Amino acid sequence: MPQILVDKERCKGCERCVAACPQEILGMSREMNSKGYFVAQVVEPKRCIGCRLCCITCPDVALDMNIHGAMYHYFSY
Numbered sequence: 843m844p845q846i847l848v849d850k851e852r853c854k855g856c857e858r859c860v861a862a863c864p865q866e867i868l869g870m871s872r873e874m875n876s877k878g879y880f881v882a883q884v885v886e887p888k889r890c891i892g893c894r895l896c897c898i899t900c901p902d903v904a905l906d907m908n909i910h911g912a913m914y915h916y917f918s919y
């Protein structure tokens with residue numbers, strides 16, 4: 843099962859990933875990071891289909907994907 847990981851310190855709470863997810867399984871946490879932003883979270887991880895739209899959409903490269911133990915860091919160059 844794909845697993846989306848949120849880098850809380852990179853997230854700026856823009857909610858673009860929430861809007862991008864076709865499964866509507868991303869939401870905003872009540873947890874704040876050190877910059878004062880409410881961060882994204884995966885609300886229903888079991889329903890993730892691994893489409894990567896959230897990772898591609900995030901302007902701050904705050905989302906990574908783990909598929910069967912392999913980590914994918916999109917645009918982290």
Ligand code: SF4
Nearest residue numbers: 863890891893894896
């Ligand atoms: S990979 Fe696709 S289904 Fe999974 S959380 Fe991201 S946008 Fe949603």
Ligand code: SF4
Nearest residue numbers: 853854856857859900
């Ligand atoms: S798109 Fe990126 S920066 Fe914006 S809320 Fe989602 S994880 Fe945070």
